[in-house]
Amino acid sequence: MTKDETKQAVLDIIADIAPDEDISNLKPDVRLRDQMQLDSMDFLDIVMELRKRHGIEVPEADYPQLASLDSCAEYLTPKFTALGK
Amino acid sequence: MSFQPPRIVITGVGLTAPNGNTLSEFRKNLLDGVGGIEKKEIRYMGELLAGVCHYDALKYQTKKELRVGTRAGSISIYCAREAVADSKIDFASFAKDRIGVYVGTTEHGNVETENEIYAISKFNYDTKYWSHYHNPRTVSNNPAGEVSLNLGITGPAYTIGAACAAGNMGLIHAAQMLRLGEVDFAICGGVSESIHTFGIYAGFKSQNALASHADPLKASRPFDKGRNGIVISEGGALYTLERLDDAIARGAKIYGEIAGYCVNSDASDYVLPNPGRQAECVRKALKSAGMAPQDIHIVNTHATATPLGDIQECQAIGEVFANCPDTYINNTKSYIGHCMGAAGALELAGNLPSFDDLTVHPTINVDDLDPQCALPNLVINQPKTVGKVDAILNNSFGMLGINSTLIVKRFVA
Numbered sequence: 001m002t003k004d005e006t007k008q009a010v011l012d013i014i015a016d017i018a019p020d021e022d023i024s025n026l027k028p029d030v031r032l033r034d035q036m037q038l039d040s041m042d043f044l045d046i047v048m049e050l051r052k053r054h055g056i057e058v059p060e061a062d063y064p065q066l067a068s069l070d071s072c073a074e075y076l077t078p079k080f081t082a083l084g085k
Numbered sequence: 086m087s088f089q090p091p092r093i094v095i096t097g098v099g100l101t102a103p104n105g106n107t108l109s110e111f112r113k114n115l116l117d118g119v120g121g122i123e124k125k126e127i128r129y130m131g132e133l134l135a136g137v138c139h140y141d142a143l144k145y146q147t148k149k150e151l152r153v154g155t156r157a158g159s160i161s162i163y164c165a166r167e168a169v170a171d172s173k174i175d176f177a178s179f180a181k182d183r184i185g186v187y188v189g190t191t192e193h194g195n196v197e198t199e200n201e202i203y204a205i206s207k208f209n210y211d212t213k214y215w216s217h218y219h220n221p222r223t224v225s226n227n228p229a230g231e232v233s234l235n236l237g238i239t240g241p242a243y244t245i246g247a248a249c250a251a252g253n254m255g256l257i258h259a260a261q262m263l264r265l266g267e268v269d270f271a272i273c274g275g276v277s278e279s280i281h282t283f284g285i286y287a288g289f290k291s292q293n294a295l296a297s298h299a300d301p302l303k304a305s306r307p308f309d310k311g312r313n314g315i316v317i318s319e320g321g322a323l324y325t326l327e328r329l330d331d332a333i334a335r336g337a338k339i340y341g342e343i344a345g346y347c348v349n350s351d352a353s354d355y356v357l358p359n360p361g362r363q364a365e366c367v368r369k370a371l372k373s374a375g376m377a378p379q380d381i382h383i384v385n386t387h388a389t390a391t392p393l394g395d396i397q398e399c400q401a402i403g404e405v406f407a408n409c410p411d412t413y414i415n416n417t418k419s420y421i422g423h424c425m426g427a428a429g430a431l432e433l434a435g436n437l438p439s440f441d442d443l444t445v446h447p448t449i450n451v452d453d454l455d456p457q458c459a460l461p462n463l464v465i466n467q468p469k470t471v472g473k474v475d476a477i478l479n480n481s482f483g484m485l486g487i488n489s490t491l492i493v494k495r496f497v498a
Contacts, residue, residue, distance in 0.1 A: 019148035041153070044217045052214060 001080040003073035009054065009080075010046070010072045014038075017045040028069040050076070055083060093260040094332050094496055095340040096174070097325035099167025100434050101160060103136030103318050103421045107167070111431075112438045115446035116468050120420040122301040122316050128203065128283045134296060134304050135280040136318025136422035145235065155197060155222050156278035156319065158231030160427075161188055164323035165232045165272045172325040172337060174270065176236075185268035186229045186242035187259045188323070189251030189275030191426035191483065193244065194223035195282040228276050240268050248483025249387070250348070251275045252322065252429030253491040257346045259326045269331060274430035276321035285425075289315055292356070294391050296422075305423070306450035307388035307395050307416045308458035308465075315389045316422030322430035333498075340437050344476060344494040345374025351486025358394055363401035363488050367480065370490035371405075378406045380476055381492070383445055385432050386416045387480045388458075389423050396457045398480070403460055413471060414463045416448035429481030429489060439474040440495045 001009075007028065014023055014032070021036045032038055046066060050056040056079050058066065065075035098108045103121030105111030114121070125135035142151055142159050145166045151159060165186070169176050201219050208214040221227065226243045233242035241262070247254040252275030259273030279285045289295040296314040298304035305316040324340075332339055347369035351359035371378060384402055388395040406412045417432040418424075424431050439445060447464045454465065476494040483489075 017149075017152070019152065037149075041217060048214070048216070052208070 001077060001085045003077050006073045006077045006080060007069045010069060010076070013046055013049040013053070017042050017049070026069060031067045032069070054080065054085070056080070090264045092329035093263050093326055093343040094329050095324050095343070095437070095493065096327050096332050096337040097168040097172030098322070098340060098434055098437065099164040099169070099171060100320070100322040100431060101138040101140040101163055102320045102424070102431050103138055106138070106140040108434055108438070111435055115417065115420060115435050116444065118447070118449050118466070120302045120305070120449065122304055122422055124301055125280060127286050128199070130283055130286055130290070133286055134301050134316050136316060136320065136424065137280060138319050153218055154231050155227055156281055157190065157193055157228040157276050160276045160278065160319065160321040161228040161232045161323065162235045164274065164276065164321040165236060168272060168323045168325045169236070174325065174335065174337070179270060181237055182239045183269040184238045184240045185259060185262050185271045186232045186238055186240070187255045187262070187271060187273040188229040188232070188244045189253070189255035189426050189430065190225070190228060190244045190246055191248050191251055191277055191279060192246070193225050193227055195284050196278050197222040199282055199284060232272065247487050247489065248485060249423065249425055249428055250481045250483040250487045250489035251426040252431065253346070253433070253479060253481045253489035254348065255430060256324060256326065256343065256491055257348060257489065260343045260346070263326060263328055269327070271326040272323050273326055274321065274323040275426040275428070277319050277425035277427040279425045280317050280319045285317055289317065296390060303450050305390055305419050307386070307390040307419055307448055308455055308463065309451045310453040310455045312390040312392065312395065314391055318422035318424045320421065320424035320427040320431050322427055322434045324430070339496040341440060341493040342496045344376065344492040345370050345372070346489070346491045347373060348487070348489045351488065353486055356484050358397045358482055359486060360397040360401040362486065363398060363480070363482060364404050366488040366490045367401065367405045367478065370478065370492050374492045374494070376476065376492065378412065379409050381406070381409070381412050381478045382471065382474045383436055383439055383477045384412060384414045385436050385477065385479045386414060387428070387482045388416050389418055395455070398482070399458045399460055410462070411471070411473065412462060413445045413469060414460050415445055417446070419449045429479055429491070433477065433479045433491065433493065436477050436479070437493070439477065443472070443474050444468050444470045445474070
């Protein structure tokens with residue numbers, strides 16, 4: 001999976017957990033929580049959906065790695081790759 | 086000199102029923118004989134009957150709020166917002182810490198728990214897939230708490246668990262809190278999301294108490310010989326209640342006045358009703374209102390269309406209202422099924438307009454009246470315009486033998 005594909009996978013999740021938000025212009029290098037209404041429970045939703053949809057575990061210590069789309073891509077792409085995706 | 090508690094009046098109504106999403110729509114359908122039962126797929130059980138509400142959930146909530154919250158919370162928010170709007174109170178400037186939210190529920194948490202178990206069943210029951218929203222969704226105060234969040238109410242907001250007597254209980258408790266001076270404005274009544282839990286269906290099915298009929302609209306048939314059980318429904322009715330002086334001071338429209346009430350317990354069985362205790366509940370409510378049976382012009386029955394329960398309630402009503410030529414009896418579940426925690430509150434709402442139009446809505450679907458339910462003045466299949474409607478008595482009874490009777494009278498200054 002490419003980094004762009006990883007970003008899209010994360011965006012697909014965000015679209016479902018924040019259905020009222022316009023996510024078409026999210027800046028990849030800016031913290032997600034600075035660009036949209038995203039509380040701690042929503043953040044846990046992202047973690048849960050990564051687990052449910054993709055079998056990816058994100059330990060609590062690594063949550064900061066999911067701050068922006070770019071950091072998501074950096075952190076998650078190797079995990080997708082390790083799973084053969 | 087005895088203590089005279091403040092008079093409490095109804096100043097707003099918000100509701101959603103399987104056959105209407107406003108009081109006027111609901112009332113029109115009750116007078117026109119229009120019910121609202123349909124077929125619904127129930128998890129593990131297949132196609133069954135349900136009273137489904139079709140209100141606009143996005144009118145007062147975002148998609149995210151709907152995703153995070155519960156159906157009971159959403160119904161509560163819709164009803165609360167509609168009631169507040171109907172009351173025409175200056176809500177924006179009203180002290181939010183002086184508002185109480187009292188929501189009656191039959192149960193809460195079954196739907197959300199079943200959904201989570203179903204969800205983790207897709208992951209070999211691994212609990213790491215269990216939602217972090219489970220606890221806020223299933224705490225028993227959830228429906229009232231969602232109202233407080235949505236409306237920014239910082240006063241007391243909680244539910245009252247009272248099985249199917251709960252709708253009345255919401256109003257009764259609110260009246261008590263207003264009289265105690267705990268709050269200055271109350272949003273109260275009952276809600277139900279029970280059609281979304283297979284467990285309620287399966288429980289009634291195992292009890293042989295679940296209605297079936299080829300025509301969904303004919304399935305809920307209290308007092309008919311062919312009745313064969315309950316149609317489970319969702320819904321809600323929340324009212325705004327105020328002390329009379331406050332309502333008059335702001336020029337509020339007054340739907341009616343809380344005249345009296347009683348809550349008691351059978352202490353005799355988990356599920357079987359007790360007509361003696363029901364009659365006692367009605368008598369005590371009359372006493373608290375300072376009324377005689379003859380003073381009641383409409384008795385709205387709880388009857389759920391179970392073979393035994395209807396007869397027992399008719400025994401209780403027949404005993405109390407034996408010599409009351411101006412007392413008419415009706416039933417609302419024949420249109421909307423059993424809205425569980427919302428039942429008492431919705432059924433009261435359906436009758437409130439009788440103070441204005443002097444018409445008693447009928448109980449429908451009575452093709453063959455059970456002689457054991459043939460109460461005098463039972464209004465069947467056609468509405469009846471009567472000479473006087475000054476007081477409505479509303480019965481709601483629930484499992485574990487909880488009974489509630491609420492009397493609302495025409496407001497007279």
